[in-house]
Amino acid sequence: MQIKQLSIFVENKEGRLAEITQILAENEVDIRALSLADTTDFGILRIIVNNPDVAVKALRDKGMTVSLTNVIAIGITDKPGGFAQAVKILSEADISIEYLYAFVSRSGGTAYVILRVENNEKAIEVLKNAGFAILTQSDIYDL
Known part of the structure; x- marks a missing residue:
């Protein structure tokens, strides 16, 4: 993904x-x-x-x-602390973020972030296990 x-x-x-x-x-x-x-x-x-x-x-x-470049895209709850939780999970898994940027969608309640990390597969696994939505190419095109 x-x-x-x-x-x-x-x-x-x-x-x-x-x-x-x-x-x-x-x-x-x-x-x-x-x-x-x-x-x-x-x-x-x-x-x-x-x-x-x-x-x-x-x-x-x-x-x-x-x-x-392969990056990952996640959906987070659009409320204070939503992004902090994702960053904390990556930090606890010893996954460094090289850079990131957010983007908007038409759907309310969810914020989206593109992440470039040192290990995409590991980041996807820990974020999914923590309940974060991992977007696919087609998910992004449909937003």
């Missing part, structure tokens, strides 16, 4: 993000979640899309540097 995430190298120059999102739009790729981390000269755009293979090909065909 891992999710494919695109990581795209983005030069910090005017119009670059617009170019990337236009390429995705022209190829009917829908962005479901995203995160952008930057430095002075460049950034890394991390996105979850409805069709990762089409997105990778379209972006690479335009000369973009793109990689695919």
Whole structure:
């Protein structure tokens, strides 16, 4: 139940993000979640899309540097402490979080988080055992 995430190298120059999102739009790729981390000269755009293979090909065909990474997506109760519980469970299982980002859905009462951890399989197991919903690729596309 891992999710494919695109990581795209983005030069910090005017119009670059617009170019990337236009390429995705022209190829009917829908962005479901995203995160952008930057430095002075460049950034890394991390996105979850409805069709990762089409997105990778379209972006690479335009000369973009793109990689695919397996991440996990969890649903947590949207209330104070919901996320803290998930982080605590991972910490107690000695699973480090490399990075994460949240995204919104149309359904109320549940918050969603994308996690990049050192061991996806172990993280999925401990989170499932603790009652957290682990999302699939199609779950995310249907939100």
